[in-house]
Amino acid sequence: MERTTIDLWVGLFVLLGLGAILVLALKVGNLGGVNMSDAYSVRAGFSNIGGLKVRAPVKSAGVVVGRVSDVHFDGERHEAVVILKLDKQYSFSRDTSASIMTSGLLGEQYVALETGGDSAQLKEGDKIKITQSAVVLESLIGQFLYNKAADGGEGK
C-alpha cells in the first residue's frame, strides 16, 4: 500500500481513538459537569455524617451546586468536619444551614443547603454554623422501640 494511504488511515485511527477518549470523558464521565476550578470551599461540622463520602453532591433546592471535597475528624471537638466545594456562580447567606440527607430510602447521601436570611454571603474558608447530622437508621429504630416500650409501660 502507498505511504500516503497508510498515513491517512493511521491518522484516522489516532483521531478516532482520541475521539473515543473524549466521548468517554465528556459523555460517559463527568468532566463536562460542574467546573470545580471555579469554586470556593466552606467547612461544616457534623456530629455524625453517616455514610457521606468524598465527591458526594451538595444540593440546594435539589440542584447540584457543589461537591464534598474532604471529610475528616476533628480530634479536639470530636466532630466530623466536611469541606464543601461550592460553585462560584451560587452564593449563600452566612446563616445557611447544612444537613445530610439520603436520596431515596437506600440511595446515596448528600449535603443539602438551605439558605437563611442574613444579607452577608458565605466566603472562602467560612464555617457553616447550623448543621443537622445524618439520620442513622439504627438509632431511629432504637428510639422508636424505646418510645414504644415507654408508651406500653404508661398504659398499664
Next chain:
Amino acid sequence: MTPICGWAGSMPSRLVKGVERIGHRVIDALWRLGVASRFFVLILLHSGSSFRRIHLVIKELFSTGVLSLIIILVSGLFVGMVLGMQGYDTLQRYGSEEALGVMVALSLVRELGPVVAALLFASRAGSAITAEIGLMKATEQLSAMEMMAVNPIARVVAPRFWAGVISMPLLAAMFSAMGVFGGYLVGVKLIGVDEGSFWSQMQSAVDFHQDILNGIIKSFVFGVAVTAIALFEGYDAPPTAEGVSGATTRTVVTSSLAILALDFMLTAFMFRGEG
C-alpha cells in the same frame, strides 16, 4: 559397585534426578526471564532511533492498530449490547433499571474495555508480530540486517513495540465507547429504559480520574506487556516452521495470562478501599 537391592538403591538416585529436574527448570525459567528483560531494556535503548524515523512506527501502527479496528469495534458493540440485556434483566428485579447506564459504563471503562480489547489485541496483532519476526529470523533476514550494520532491534523491533504501546489505549477507548453505545442501543432504544436517567446517572457515577484515567493506564500497561511478549517470543523463536508456530501459540497464551494477572494487580492497587 552394584547396589545390594535394586529398588532401594535406585530410590535416592531417582530423588536426586527429580530435584535436578526442578533445578534445571527453575534455572531455565530464570535465564529466559533474564534474556527477556535484557531484550526489553534493549528495545527501550533503541527507541530513540525509531522516533527519529517516525514513518516506521506509522507503518506498524497501520498493521497493529488500523487492521485491528474492525474486530475491536464489532466486539465492543456486541459486548455492550449483551451487557445492556443482561444488566437490565438483573437490575429490573430490584426495580432499578435506571442504573443500567452506570452498570454498563463502569464495567466497560474499568474492566471489560481494557481487558477484552487487550485479549483481542494479543490474538489479532500480537500473534502477527510474533509470526512476522519469527519468520524474519528463520529466513535469516535479521542476520542479513546485522551484516549490513543495521541493528534489527532498532529497525524492526522498536517501531513495532511503540506502535503496539500507542495503539492499545486507543483501541481500548474505542472498545469502551462502542460498548456504551451498544448498551445505549439495547437499553434505551430496544428495551425502553429512560434515556435521561441512563445518561445522567452514568455521568454522575463515572469519574474521569478514578475510572476513565485508570482504565487508560491499565490498557497502556497491557499494551506494553502484550507487545513486549510478542516481540520477545518472535525474536527468541527457534528458526524452524515448528518453532515459529510454537512461538505464536506461546505469545497468545502467555500474554493472555499476563493480561489477567496484571489486571488483578492493577485493580487491587487502583480500586482498593474505595466505597
